[in-house]
Amino acid sequence: MSHPPSAMQADHGHAVPKRLLSPDVDDKPDPHDSVLISGAGVAGLASAIALSDIGIECTVFDRRSNDELLQGAGINLQPQAVEDLNSLGLSTTMLLDAGNTITKQLYYFPDGRLVCTLDKTGNDGSPGQIAIHRGELLRLLLKVTSSKENVKVVMNHCVRNFDQTSDSISISVEALGDMTINAGQQNKRFSGSMLLGADGINSKIRKQMMSSQDGCNNDDLQYHGITHYRGVADDFPSFLDGQTMILAGGLGVKVVVYPISKRNEKGLQRINWVIAVNEDEEAPPSNHQEHILNLLSFNGFDLGFLDVKELIAKTSIIQAWPMVDLKPLGTWTIGRTALIGDAAHAMLPVGSGGAMAAVIDTLALRDAFLKSGPVSMHQILRLYQQMQYEGATMHQQKCTIQPAERIVQEAMDIVPESSEVPAEYGARVREAMNALHKPSKANTDATDLGVSTSPKKPPSSCNRPVSSSYKYAPVTGAIMLALAVAFVKCQGALAFRHPTNMQHMLKKRSVGKSSQPLLTSKACGELLDKLTKTHGFTHLERVALTCRGNLQDILSAFHLQPVSVSVNYFNLTMITDIGCAASEAADSPIAVYDRSVDMSMLGSVFCQAISKVRVYDAKLLETLSVGQIGIGQLLKANHLCPEFTLHDAGRNAGGGIWRFYSLTCYGMIEFDILEEFSPDIFVAAFSQ
Numbered sequence: 001m002s003h004p005p006s007a008m009q010a011d012h013g014h015a016v017p018k019r020l021l022s023p024d025v026d027d028k029p030d031p032h033d034s035v036l037i038s039g040a041g042v043a044g045l046a047s048a049i050a051l052s053d054i055g056i057e058c059t060v061f062d063r064r065s066n067d068e069l070l071q072g073a074g075i076n077l078q079p080q081a082v083e084d085l086n087s088l089g090l091s092t093t094m095l096l097d098a099g100n101t102i103t104k105q106l107y108y109f110p111d112g113r114l115v116c117t118l119d120k121t122g123n124d125g126s127p128g129q130i131a132i133h134r135g136e137l138l139r140l141l142l143k144v145t146s147s148k149e150n151v152k153v154v155m156n157h158c159v160r161n162f163d164q165t166s167d168s169i170s171i172s173v174e175a176l177g178d179m180t181i182n183a184g185q186q187n188k189r190f191s192g193s194m195l196l197g198a199d200g201i202n203s204k205i206r207k208q209m210m211s212s213q214d215g216c217n218n219d220d221l222q223y224h225g226i227t228h229y230r231g232v233a234d235d236f237p238s239f240l241d242g243q244t245m246i247l248a249g250g251l252g253v254k255v256v257v258y259p260i261s262k263r264n265e266k267g268l269q270r271i272n273w274v275i276a277v278n279e280d281e282e283a284p285p286s287n288h289q290e291h292i293l294n295l296l297s298f299n300g301f302d303l304g305f306l307d308v309k310e311l312i313a314k315t316s317i318i319q320a321w322p323m324v325d326l327k328p329l330g331t332w333t334i335g336r337t338a339l340i341g342d343a344a345h346a347m348l349p350v351g352s353g354g355a356m357a358a359v360i361d362t363l364a365l366r367d368a369f370l371k372s373g374p375v376s377m378h379q380i381l382r383l384y385q386q387m388q389y390e391g392a393t394m395h396q397q398k399c400t401i402q403p404a405e406r407i408v409q410e411a412m413d414i415v416p417e418s419s420e421v422p423a424e425y426g427a428r429v430r431e432a433m434n435a436l437h438k439p440s441k442a443n444t445d446a447t448d449l450g451v452s453t454s455p456k457k458p459p460s461s462c463n464r465p466v467s468s469s470y471k472y473a474p475v476t477g478a479i480m481l482a483l484a485v486a487f488v489k490c491q492g493a494l495a496f497r498h499p500t501n502m503q504h505m506l507k508k509r510s511v512g513k514s515s516q517p518l519l520t521s522k523a524c525g526e527l528l529d530k531l532t533k534t535h536g537f538t539h540l541e542r543v544a545l546t547c548r549g550n551l552q553d554i555l556s557a558f559h560l561q562p563v564s565v566s567v568n569y570f571n572l573t574m575i576t577d578i579g580c581a582a583s584e585a586a587d588s589p590i591a592v593y594d595r596s597v598d599m600s601m602l603g604s605v606f607c608q609a610i611s612k613v614r615v616y617d618a619k620l621l622e623t624l625s626v627g628q629i630g631i632g633q634l635l636k637a638n639h640l641c642p643e644f645t646l647h648d649a650g651r652n653a654g655g656g657i658w659r660f661y662s663l664t665c666y667g668m669i670e671f672d673i674l675e676e677f678s679p680d681i682f683v684a685a686f687s688q
Helices: 007-011 042-052 079-087 092-098 134-146 204-211 288-298 308-313 353-371 377-399 403-414 423-436 477-487 502-511 525-535 539-546 551-559 578-583 618-626 631-637
Strands: 035-038 058-061 074-077 100-102 104-108 114-119 129-133 151-154 157-164 169-175 187-192 194-197 221-237 244-249 253-259 268-278 318-326 337-339 564-575 591-601 604-615 643-651 657-665 669-677
Touching: 035 042, 035 169, 035 187, 042 058, 042 134, 042 151, 042 353, 058 157, 074 079, 074 134, 074 353, 079 092, 079 353, 092 129, 092 134, 114 403, 114 423, 129 134, 129 268, 134 151, 157 204, 169 194, 194 204, 204 337, 221 288, 221 308, 244 403, 253 288, 253 308, 268 288, 268 308, 288 308, 288 318, 318 377, 337 377, 353 377, 403 423, 539 551, 539 643, 539 657, 551 591, 591 618, 604 618, 618 631, 631 657
Parallel strands: 035 058, 035 194, 058 151, 104 244, 194 337
Antiparallel strands: 074 129, 100 129, 104 114, 157 169, 169 187, 221 268, 221 318, 244 253, 253 268, 564 591, 591 604, 604 669, 643 657, 657 669
């Protein structure tokens, strides 16, 4: 049940949520008011801790036994994951006691020639990366949950299905093995205010959610032609300094080895290893050990400082995991049900990104409750999705690129035997891996990570110039490629016509939202085709019309010039007494602004836009009241990812294009924007 934090919690800085799950606060727990969580993995346990810290009662169910839950292999906790786990009560000391500091990451050819060295220590000398057995991490999370009075973890119980109404949600739970919920009872239904699907890549909650969506067929897993053979060898002789992670090989067969415990007095450690193999078949051979030993011999693996074959021979349990991820879903939330972690966005295990993303999800879920006012559960969960969806989808893409492996493979194909590996390959690996771990949209394509698509080319300089005059970040390589190819089809400049009829369109839009969107961010090819044939837009114009708020970036990169945005006016036209806002309808704004801006380059205005801004959140209203702030700045500062909807688009008499679209953060803020562009925005002469 939703209780305010106790005095002890308040002393430790736990925040009181703006909205409690139940309007009735009393001392007796009510099972109808608890959050139900399916899955006791990293996402499920971390979510229970995060929600309990703001006074929300949680019950976690998992089909596995305690012993089964704590099985698995090693994972690497990057600095952000360590910091986030600290906020959940797992101190760095606890993590280090259960794991091992990784100070270096080394890349090798299969024959032991060194390609690159990465420093993995923190900027302040703190442990930047901690390697730990997944079971040890879960053991620590269970230890924290056991200290929470408002968290209950129930093992050997599987959530089979759920039913929800506008007021509550219920689940059917099946007891497995000899365990029972009550004596003589194998099945029971539990009710609560919310269901969180944290049940992994094969989530039953996700399958039921997606089956309820008409015409939805995006719950498919996709195999990437790679199998990971994994194992952990206990009490194995340490290698190098006992704090080094090694990666040897390229795209065909790759060996990854790192210690997940400290070196003992006998010089022995617990060693985690992975053999990644490109394989056509998703079902690997039954004799894993023989299969991978043959592959290592055939590919000439001989590192010298570490006997990988002996490491595999000393491993009692070897598992094979086909590298499968989840296609991006249309939504993570339906009503009072939400997905989290792998259930929402399963990704390839690159840098243990899946576990890290799960922890970040849990903190976003907690923040969604803290930031929400008196709104529905659906709106709170949609806010959580908006905060995480874009970043998680971007990370899914990153995990499929394998930039370091591609660069190492390029070097393996070019550098003669017995020759030293040129330093430029190491520099490119460092550059690519630094870009991969940055939370930027501009590194989701291989071309942005210094990866050659033609690995047989001779070595060349790895230094890629970046213009320091950019006001906005360059666009991704994929967009730049599209711009370059399409440029030859762009027509000459025409006269720029000032916007007309804009106020009429905004007024029409603000009266009601019954107009059918012509194109959304999730539009299918049929709607794209309709847009193209109806208006006859060029390739570049379609890029401008459908981009999600990053038009300045695209135009800045196209012209190699900074883009300036000037605000003509930003007028408050309506405000509600915030103290009375809770009594108003949840979909009524507390303030409305009219806004007009010009975008210019080299002193010439190429876009004029007017918009109506509806504010639903008091904190955002306070930010807007202090002074003028850009839309992008406002959204980024509050970790908001708006839903983009293009309602209409066309061409004016002067030859320029216009679009009318919305950016919506449910329960927070909404923008209705009408933009009109100069016809020469994609003509090179414009910026000369």
